[in-house]
Amino acid sequence: MSTLVVGSGFVGRAVAARLLRTGEKAVLASRTPPPENDGPPPPWSPLDVTDPDAVRRTLDTTDAERIVLVHGPSDVTWIEARPEAAMRAHAGAARTVLDAAGERRIVFISTDNVFDGTVEAPDETTPPRPANAYGRAKLAAERILAEGPATTVLRVSLVYGWEPPETTKWLNYFSSCVHRLRAGERVTAPSDQWTTPVLVEDVAAVTTAVLAASGAPLLHLGGPERISRADWARLIARESGLPPDRVVAEPRAHGRYASRPANTCLAAPLLATHPATAGVPVRGVRDGTRLLLGRAAPPEAP
Numbered sequence: 001m002s003t004l005v006v007g008s009g010f011v012g013r014a015v016a017a018r019l020l021r022t023g024e025k026a027v028l029a030s031r032t033p034p035p036e037n038d039g040p041p042p043p044w045s046p047l048d049v050t051d052p053d054a055v056r057r058t059l060d061t062t063d064a065e066r067i068v069l070v071h072g073p074s075d076v077t078w079i080e081a082r083p084e085a086a087m088r089a090h091a092g093a094a095r096t097v098l099d100a101a102g103e104r105r106i107v108f109i110s111t112d113n114v115f116d117g118t119v120e121a122p123d124e125t126t127p128p129r130p131a132n133a134y135g136r137a138k139l140a141a142e143r144i145l146a147e148g149p150a151t152t153v154l155r156v157s158l159v160y161g162w163e164p165p166e167t168t169k170w171l172n173y174f175s176s177c178v179h180r181l182r183a184g185e186r187v188t189a190p191s192d193q194w195t196t197p198v199l200v201e202d203v204a205a206v207t208t209a210v211l212a213a214s215g216a217p218l219l220h221l222g223g224p225e226r227i228s229r230a231d232w233a234r235l236i237a238r239e240s241g242l243p244p245d246r247v248v249a250e251p252r253a254h255g256r257y258a259s260r261p262a263n264t265c266l267a268a269p270l271l272a273t274h275p276a277t278a279g280v281p282v283r284g285v286r287d288g289t290r291l292l293l294g295r296a297a298p299p300e301a302p
């Protein structure tokens with residue numbers, strides 16, 4: 001089975017790597033090639049997913065039988081200033097891909113930002129109600145793709161994983177916290193913005209399991225532990241042997257997370273019962289943090 005993974009970013013690369021490791025064919029696609037900092041990159045094809053001709057051509061040339069849609073943009077602040085561009089990139093691309101896909105299986109990686117954060121941990125039955133432009137664009141794309149004959153919308157909570165310190169711009173909160181704390185910087189984080197973080201390797205494992213199955217139009221994937229960003233940063237400091245008072249807690253409304261819902265959390269009851277995903281482990285943030293820090297070099301002296 002060959003899979004076209006649209007989006008060569010943090011999550012897309014992990015999904016393609018997992019497919020290749022398990023003996024499947026996978027091709028990444030995006031406008032610019034992925035960086036080569038994780039060893040040899042997976043096969044890659046240039047694609048602007050908002051271009052209908054390019055989407056049709058890419059599906060033909062890659063012989064893709066399945067599609068994972070995991071492209072950007074996803075920067076909440078950037079999107080809030082450019083809602084129309086985000087709507088084109090998500091809802092526009094969803095229509096384009098659905099029209100070109102025929103009977104192909106599609107897995108769309110969506111977000112907890114389709115909820116406004118007033119429910120602590122929404123499950124698949126909670127009515128979505130986005131409070132920001134990012135959530136509105138992703139929800140519009142979900143609804144278009146749900147018209148397809150073989151779509152699963154997989155809503156994923158905050159994804160984290162290891163990125164090396166020399167990376168020019170860390171793509172995830174965990175890596176940014178670790179490297180800044182190790183460099184002796186203070187990390188300012190909200191004490192009232194809650195997430196259910198999930199390891200990127202677990203996201204890749206669940207996505208590939210879902211891709212191989214059918215029959216679940218909508219699934220949530222959140223980690224089993226809910227934690228505030230400030231508490232997570234303190235956990236990272238403690239587990240790194242660094243003073244937790246390098247973390248400065250502030251109210252969400254005062255900082256860069258002001259446009260995020262108070263809760264970007266997901267409850268995922270169906271994952272445990274869906275035949276494709278029931279045996280796939282999803283680690284909590286404490287285990288995941290310790291696991292990643294065990295992989296890393298020991299922290300430098302403060």
Ligand SMILES: NC(=O)c1ccc[n+]([C@@H]2O[C@H](COP(=O)([O-])OP(=O)(O)OC[C@H]3O[C@@H](n4cnc5c(N)ncnc54)[C@H](OP(=O)(O)O)[C@@H]3O)[C@@H](O)[C@H]2O)c1
Nearest residue numbers: 007008009010011030031032048049070071072074156159
């Ligand atoms: N990371 C998370 O915590 C998280 C959680 C839940 C859901 N998600 C979803 O997962 C998706 C990817 O997240 P990520 O963290 O992997 O993002 P990322 O690292 O920023 O990667 C986004 C990728 O999308 C590509 N892209 C953007 N516009 C494109 C276009 N028009 N055509 C083709 N490719 C395009 C980008 O490359 P170019 O710009 O070079 O094209 C890049 O390779 C997002 O849609 C987000 O909603 C992420």
